[in-house]
Amino acid sequence: MSFERTVLIPGEVSYSNISQILNSSILLEIISELIEDAQETHNALYPFFRLFLVDKSKQNVHERYDLEQIRQLLLALSINSLDHLDESSYFSFPKLSSYRETLALFVEDIFNLWRSKHRFMKKSDPFSYNSRTRIHKQISLVKNNSDLKSLVLGLYRQILVNISARRVKVLRQLPGGAQAEFIVDQPKFQAETKIPNADFLYNLEYVWSVVLEPPVIFYTNSNKRRGIFKVVDRPILNKIHLDNPQDWLVFPIYVNNKLIFVAVYKEYFALATGLANLFEFADFESLEYRRPDGIYFFGMNKSFFENEDDYNGIIYKEDDGTYVGLVGDDPSIDYFGYMKKMILTIHNLIVIDEDRLPVHGALAEIKLRDGKSFNVMIMGDSGAGKSETLDALNRIRKQVSEVNIVIDDMGSLDILEDGTVVAYGTETGAFVRLDDLQPGYAYSAMDRSIFMNPNITNARVIVPYSNYEDIIKPTKIDYFFYANNYEKIDENKLPIEFFDDVDKALDVFSKGARMAKGTTAEKGLTYSYFANPFGAIQRRAKHEKIARRYMKTLINSNVKVGILRTQLGVEGYEEEGPLIAAQELLKFLKGGKNV
Numbered sequence: 001m002s003f004e005r006t007v008l009i010p011g012e013v014s015y016s017n018i019s020q021i022l023n024s025s026i027l028l029e030i031i032s033e034l035i036e037d038a039q040e041t042h043n044a045l046y047p048f049f050r051l052f053l054v055d056k057s058k059q060n061v062h063e064r065y066d067l068e069q070i071r072q073l074l075l076a077l078s079i080n081s082l083d084h085l086d087e088s089s090y091f092s093f094p095k096l097s098s099y100r101e102t103l104a105l106f107v108e109d110i111f112n113l114w115r116s117k118h119r120f121m122k123k124s125d126p127f128s129y130n131s132r133t134r135i136h137k138q139i140s141l142v143k144n145n146s147d148l149k150s151l152v153l154g155l156y157r158q159i160l161v162n163i164s165a166r167r168v169k170v171l172r173q174l175p176g177g178a179q180a181e182f183i184v185d186q187p188k189f190q191a192e193t194k195i196p197n198a199d200f201l202y203n204l205e206y207v208w209s210v211v212l213e214p215p216v217i218f219y220t221n222s223n224k225r226r227g228i229f230k231v232v233d234r235p236i237l238n239k240i241h242l243d244n245p246q247d248w249l250v251f252p253i254y255v256n257n258k259l260i261f262v263a264v265y266k267e268y269f270a271l272a273t274g275l276a277n278l279f280e281f282a283d284f285e286s287l288e289y290r291r292p293d294g295i296y297f298f299g300m301n302k303s304f305f306e307n308e309d310d311y312n313g314i315i316y317k318e319d320d321g322t323y324v325g326l327v328g329d330d331p332s333i334d335y336f337g338y339m340k341k342m343i344l345t346i347h348n349l350i351v352i353d354e355d356r357l358p359v360h361g362a363l364a365e366i367k368l369r370d371g372k373s374f375n376v377m378i379m380g381d382s383g384a385g386k387s388e389t390l391d392a393l394n395r396i397r398k399q400v401s402e403v404n405i406v407i408d409d410m411g412s413l414d415i416l417e418d419g420t421v422v423a424y425g426t427e428t429g430a431f432v433r434l435d436d437l438q439p440g441y442a443y444s445a446m447d448r449s450i451f452m453n454p455n456i457t458n459a460r461v462i463v464p465y466s467n468y469e470d471i472i473k474p475t476k477i478d479y480f481f482y483a484n485n486y487e488k489i490d491e492n493k494l495p496i497e498f499f500d501d502v503d504k505a506l507d508v509f510s511k512g513a514r515m516a517k518g519t520t521a522e523k524g525l526t527y528s529y530f531a532n533p534f535g536a537i538q539r540r541a542k543h544e545k546i547a548r549r550y551m552k553t554l555i556n557s558n559v560k561v562g563i564l565r566t567q568l569g570v571e572g573y574e575e576e577g578p579l580i581a582a583q584e585l586l587k588f589l590k591g592g593k594n595v
Helices: 025-041 046-050 067-077 082-087 097-116 131-163 199-203 266-278 284-289 308-312 336-353 386-394 468-472 502-511 540-556 576-589
Strands: 006-010 118-124 180-185 205-212 216-218 230-232 248-255 258-265 294-300 314-317 323-328 357-368 373-379 400-407 410-415 421-425 429-433 450-452 460-464 479-484 496-499 513-516 524-527 560-565
Touching: 006 266, 025 046, 025 067, 025 097, 046 097, 067 082, 067 131, 082 097, 097 131, 118 131, 118 266, 131 180, 131 205, 180 266, 205 266, 205 284, 216 266, 248 266, 248 336, 258 266, 258 336, 266 294, 266 336, 266 429, 266 450, 266 460, 294 336, 308 323, 314 336, 323 336, 336 357, 336 410, 336 429, 336 540, 357 386, 357 421, 357 540, 357 576, 373 386, 373 576, 386 400, 386 576, 400 410, 400 421, 400 468, 410 540, 421 468, 421 540, 479 513, 496 502, 496 576, 502 540, 540 560, 560 576
Parallel strands: 006 118, 118 180, 205 248, 216 450, 230 314, 258 294, 294 323, 373 479, 479 560
Antiparallel strands: 180 205, 248 258, 314 323, 357 373, 357 400, 357 410, 410 421, 429 460, 450 460, 496 560, 513 524
16 A cells, blocks of 8 residues: 555635544544554554454455544543543453553654645635735635644644653644645636647646745655756647646746746645745736746656656647646656756746847845945856855855845846846745755744755755845846856966956856766766756757857956856865855955956
8 A cells, every 4th residue: 555645634624623633534544554564564553553453364454454443542532541441341442551652652653644744735715806805815724724733733632641641741832734735726717828739727726825834844755856858849738638637736936927837746745835935926817818938747647758768857849839848756756856947947948939048047236345236147057156155255244245146046148229138037035955055044044944855965945035026127247157166276276267258258158067066966077068957958059059149248248257166066165165266256346356
């Protein structure tokens, strides 16, 4: 028997009676899961479960054990003490006084297994154009989840008290309700906005509000992204069929000004929740009148794919220009990197179609204490030291007033009519490695963050950092760097070097060299065209023409284009390297060096 990690809790229900928990199907599934584990490991609970064995010949847990009697035992313990059950002739349970500690462990394990699930509350509630009405609907959902949490905690504690009062000496207000709540509706799509051959897409439920219950912590099956998404220039929507469409939700988001429909299978709602901290959710009322620029299906049945390699991500282009991304339902893709990077790849493909330049990099407005301000863009692949250098710069408080992140990971460039090169962002949040942040930073923002696998290597956190209005406005670039994380600084390799030759600049930027830090499946010194495997490499011929035009415009318009050596991939310089790079950059910004 396989057990699902994701629990969907009805959000329309007001939770006020313990019978709603004790009579739930999820309780039986949790008990079944504990029994299966006990059978395999012969752990401390195994002798207790054998008391409820009814048919040894059966393999199915529901037939092999009397689960209903176990449920009735928990119901009785919610009202009576264990001693009373053993002494009463009314109850027919086995004598359990000698199993007091084991029984308490069983209750603890039920509660812990429940809390280990990815728990979501979903409520179908019509979207309202009135903001007060929308807030009322959100508050109502929050109350239902709060009542559920109180009910779960109260039942858990009462049963433990009735087993052994001495066990409950410290009360911990542990989160026992949903970790995230979704309010959904079906927009009234206008006929002219619908994509042909995609009627099924418009019959799904669309999320118009997300509520987070911090601390939000998810444990996924994978912690690395592998490979490059294949792009195929042919339609696919007419072939797509979703098994159990009731198990899918659509999260409509803006990636800059591009509208992306992200359709997610329920087992990956944890990853979909991360979208709330990373992208701007679309105005629900606008969905009726606007066709999406891209669609992403996360968790497709693997039988749909022609090749096994396509499970990890493939993008099709419809005849009308709409990009459609797909990944399979597989533990290997259960990582937020697959959610974020596919969305950004779709965005970048659209940008290239518009003859603009997508950039895998960070952009920050750096304000100095002397009143000067500069917009610095640092390009580089994952682990190149972009965020680390900007974070180090922000810590030089005696000279730096503030560092405002405009773009954290992906953006695009445009050339205005007067020849000015400007940048646009895509994300309102950041998906970063815990190890790469200033110690304690993520935990200082715990009430706003979403943590992914905080217990293992490449632990990640999704932190909101910017307003949507700030990332969609054009930002003029003053400095444009390639982040070199693999070369050690010496007399021949300075922390910062500038180019005045377009070909030399393109040679460095297009190679995309970096020392992989384990954030993907790559290791050692790697090369990625323009440090951007998210659209640039798939459309390389067209991208090269665009890149040359933009690099020429940057240099000719007196934007300082160069290399910034972060040394993040050099052993022993993981912390000192970005700080040195930040200090050298500060010297240039202050005019202390001839540029």
